[in-house]
Amino acid sequence: MITKENIGNETFESMTINDTPALFTDMRIDRNAVPEGLYAYDIRESDDGDRLATIEPTVMVIMADHPDQE
Numbered sequence: 688m689i690t691k692e693n694i695g696n697e698t699f700e701s702m703t704i705n706d707t708p709a710l711f712t713d714m715r716i717d718r719n720a721v722p723e724g725l726y727a728y729d730i731r732e733s734d735d736g737d738r739l740a741t742i743e744p745t746v747m748v749i750m751a752d753h754p755d756q757e
Contacts, residue, residue: 691720704742
């Protein structure tokens with residue numbers, strides 16, 4: 688997890704979402720670590736895993752329901 692203590696050591700990818708510049712990481716981010724003036728959102732993957740489906744304030748994942756889990 689990215690925290691206030693280690694956020695400066697992390698590498699983020701730049702991307703554009705609906706003409707809005709964004710920074711991306713596949714790590715969880717402690718919302719208290721987000722610098723003032725920036726916002727954090729989670730990206731939900733599609734059920735088939737082929738694409739990004741939604742951008743939400745918080746995404747919770749229940750791995751037991753994932754088709755690849757037994």
